[in-house]
Amino acid sequence: MKKGLFNKHAFILSGLLLLLIAVLVACSNSSDTSSSGQDSGSDGGETAEGSKWDGKTLKVQLIGDFSMEDSTDPITGEKTPGLDTLKEEFEKQHPGATVEFILMPWEGYTEKTQAMLTSGEADVYQMPGIADFAAQGLLEPLQPYIEEDSEFSTDIFIDQQVEGWKALGPDSDELEIYGLPFFGDARFITYDKKLFDDWGVEYLSDHPTMEEIKEKAEKMTGTNPVTGEQNYGVWFRGDWSSAFTLLNAAEGINGKWGTGFAWDEVEFEFNSPEMVEGLNWMLDMQEFAPEGIVSNQGNEKWMTKDNNIAIMLNTGPANLVQQTYAQGLEDRIAIAQEFKNDEGKGGLFAGSPITIGKASENKDLAWEWLKFATSDFAQKYFYETGAFPSIKSALEWESVKEYEHLLGPVFEAMSTPYMPRYHWAAAQPRFILTSEIEAALTGKRNAQEALDKAQKESTEWLENR
């Protein structure tokens, strides 16, 4: 008879609601991390008893196509070990500690990293945009850890890598170490020796000049004398990375993008005579490229047996070895260096450093992870997953020596990029410059006009930021 709040219907509906909430909570928890680790290790155990790391959980963020479990590469068909391998090894070396991975795709990584840093979601971060985040005071300076740790030396890293990732903190006057080199990256020129042979053109020299590239590309544009197919002398991406192609061309004739690292000290030189000459060279090179470079098209056959492009500018090492061998191109693909200035430096500095979040409550353990992540064990693991190592000892690995003809030049490119790196490339000036290069490549403006406009807009942006 009593008709209170919890009558039969209300009771059932409330029950359903609680069930719904429970399901939602369960789903949200399961998607929080990708770690398979459940226990923190706080209950000790035989190895963890009394350990320095007892009960500590380290959250490590990684960007890219990683997986906790073993997976199979769709191109090569080779098995790649999962991140559990690293987790087990680190936990073995640091009894009592637990590692949890937070994996994110490259798509939108900057905004996701910003959100994670702001909320203190992880202890350790893979941090390509280190300059922006260090300036916000969100990263831990690493110099004290390096000085206090006698077991560690920055000499293990490939030349220029530590220097290249230095950044300005919120109050610092000069560049400091906020991250250790984690994944290597570089830009170089790749070419197809078979097309050179077909056309009877001498292979590129190890350090080609702009004139050499132009002359050889011109010779190899047209109908292939052996296969009878249309060939193109060169390809470069005319949209997204065109700014880096231009900068490298300018560096080849001792030009530069500008000066300064802190925003209030930056001065752009986008319309310097060297930059104009570089863009005019790109316009010349466009004549020997397929239509569609501005929309990232025309290179569909590159890295296949049907390849129709002789020289590929501004290429990177991602999956270079795997793809070359998977396609049976090991005797065809060769590498030459990008253009260098009189100091022997030129080309994009890229890759990912590894950092500790300022908000981390496990900084000592995070430092241990940084050392582990840059050790031979972890670097070899990441190399097997397709990433490029950042340490000198990699040159001695059997798995690297086996492909020395490809990887040797890549390591050289990594040790000779333009320094300091183009930190402004993560901001509006890069988009302004790219758009104006596109305007020149599509005939909307000539090189001088395009770069004058890029200079004006970038300077205005700098003044108003």
Next chain:
Amino acid sequence: MAKNNMEINATLGSVSIKQKKKTSQWTWYIFLIPSFLGIILFMVYPIFESLRLSFYQSNGTIENFIGLDNFKTVLTSGPFWNSVWNTFYIGIFQILITIPLGFIFASLINSTARGQNFFKVIYFLPNVTSIVAAAMIFAFVLHPEMGIVNYALEAIGLPAPKWLADPSTSKWAVILLAVWHWIGFVIIICLANLQAISAEMYEAAKIDGASGLQQWLFITIPNMGGTFAFLLITGWIGALQRFNEVYVLGGPNGSPARSIQTMGAFIYERGFTGFEFGVASAATYIMFMIILVFTFVNLKVSNMKL
């Protein structure tokens, strides 16, 4: 006495019904809580947070109040007005082409005795395809050298444009994709209206000697007014918010040379690639005002009451 008892029972009965109603309402409000929470957290809060950010120079952590400077930056920005132009250019031609063409196709499908469902499915398929996937496929379809469109154009002796590799044709590449993707929806909506027009009107017109074309012009089209207005308004709102396909085809800065950068892409470029959240928020509110004013004008022009 009996009367009093009846009154008491009636009173108790009304109290019981009221209580039941209250309990019932209370129960359903519980069910609405998750939705309300979602709306408050993911819609209302971001809307107001974005308004606040539009007055700040902000990179997400460091913020400085700068008043209306962000609005000034956006309103005096050449790339912003270029993105407005691109958005309207693509939107106008998408609507001008799709609504009449969709209506014609719907009329043809409606007049066929057989295979109506087959045609409905065929034309509607693009609309259920993800616009991101469709954009990726269109990049190949419109490939300057290997694309099927240029192959067909060359086969009949017409010049082959560079499509996405040329700023003068890239917008038309997006228009083609937008028309292909939206036309199925237009056809289905038009068909629904066509089938609702009274058959007696056509019979009367036939008796009066009206030809098929005359029936279409003087009976069908006037009866489609509401549908056209609906398509016009929803089409415009969608066109003004265009982002996905231009992002896939031209990146955040609408390559080549910002030729397909829409307002949505401009906001993304400044907000999520340059960390200028204040500028992006100001641009969002300016875009909101543009859509508001334009929708108001559309409602007036189409005499549609919402």
